[in-house]
Amino acid sequence: MLMSKHFQKFCFGSPAKAASPSSLTSAARVPAEASVKQPATAEDVQGGATGTAQAETAGVYGEQGRKKRQRKVAPPPVRLKPDTEGLPEQLGDKALRLIIVGSNPSDHAWATGCYYSNPANWMWRVLQRTKIAPPSNRGAQDDWLMPEEVGVGFLDVGIGHPGTEQASFSIREIQSWVPDFYRRLTGHMQRACESSGCGCGMCGAPCIVAFAGKRQYLDMSNIGRKGKAKLTRLNVGRQKLRPPGWPFPLSTEVSRHEYSTLAQLLQFCLLS
Numbered sequence: 001m002l003m004s005k006h007f008q009k010f011c012f013g014s015p016a017k018a019a020s021p022s023s024l025t026s027a028a029r030v031p032a033e034a035s036v037k038q039p040a041t042a043e044d045v046q047g048g049a050t051g052t053a054q055a056e057t058a059g060v061y062g063e064q065g066r067k068k069r070q071r072k073v074a075p076p077p078v079r080l081k082p083d084t085e086g087l088p089e090q091l092g093d094k095a096l097r098l099i100i101v102g103s104n105p106s107d108h109a110w111a112t113g114c115y116y117s118n119p120a121n122w123m124w125r126v127l128q129r130t131k132i133a134p135p136s137n138r139g140a141q142d143d144w145l146m147p148e149e150v151g152v153g154f155l156d157v158g159i160g161h162p163g164t165e166q167a168s169f170s171i172r173e174i175q176s177w178v179p180d181f182y183r184r185l186t187g188h189m190q191r192a193c194e195s196s197g198c199g200c201g202m203c204g205a206p207c208i209v210a211f212a213g214k215r216q217y218l219d220m221s222n223i224g225r226k227g228k229a230k231l232t233r234l235n236v237g238r239q240k241l242r243p244p245g246w247p248f249p250l251s252t253e254v255s256r257h258e259y260s261t262l263a264q265l266l267q268f269c270l271l272s
């Protein structure tokens with residue numbers, strides 16, 4: 001596998017300076033005692049976006065817990081961001097190296113207020129093990145620090161639409177989320193441009209947008225397509241096609257992966 005220019009930049013570029021919490025506008029402060037348990041091994045993990053139904057029930061920890069997977073029920077999620085409702089965008093105000101895009105908040109992420117908070121989810125272990133997350137990172141409860149600290153942001157296409165069962169949302173429903181999703185991306189790009197003292201409106205675009213999950217990018221790409229023009233599948237990996245209305249310039253790389261592949265790709269890039 002060849003590493004793209006942007007991924008090289010992403011992997012070996014110097015991270016931004018540590019955040020000062022007061023400088024963040026899109027995130028709530030998190031109590032110091034808050035913690036999210038992380039699963040012990042990769043084998044515990046399945047699923048896409050911010051968690052699947054399988055992941056929701058597989059909240060078991062460690063060697064002993066894994067053996068009891070069938071019977072043990074995960075503890076109810078605890079709200080880690082008491083000052084917010086639902087799952088807010090975590091993009092900050094500076095240009096980002098990477099935006100990780102899920103489909104919509106899982107019930108677990110919605111309840112905690114933190115991206116990929118389900119203990120059975122890959123994301124935070126991969127971000128920590130690859131050192132994409134800084135050493136101080138405690139996991140999902142520190143998602144709000146990632147844009148400033150390391151230039152990595154989080155957003156879902158269906159922000160504001162919780163639900164772990166992705167199949168319960170129709171294509172039309174998912175497509176109806178897209179204008180708000182684009183508004184948020186455009187808003188961030190403009191803020192990032194202004195924060196560098198520029199006024200062009202475009203230079204705040206991220207290096208990479210990585211879609212975690214199979215479905216949402218296909219549904220977005222099918223907006224306005226009818227009959228035989230409808231796409232039935234897209235390859236995973238780097239995307240040449242951009243959905244209609246896509247807000248970023250072509251210099252922003254777009255990749256799309258099944259959830260586990262995205263995690264492996266991020267890990268691969270850091271180890272190479």
Ligand SMILES: [Zn+2]
Binds near residue numbers: 199202
């Ligand atoms: Zn600019």
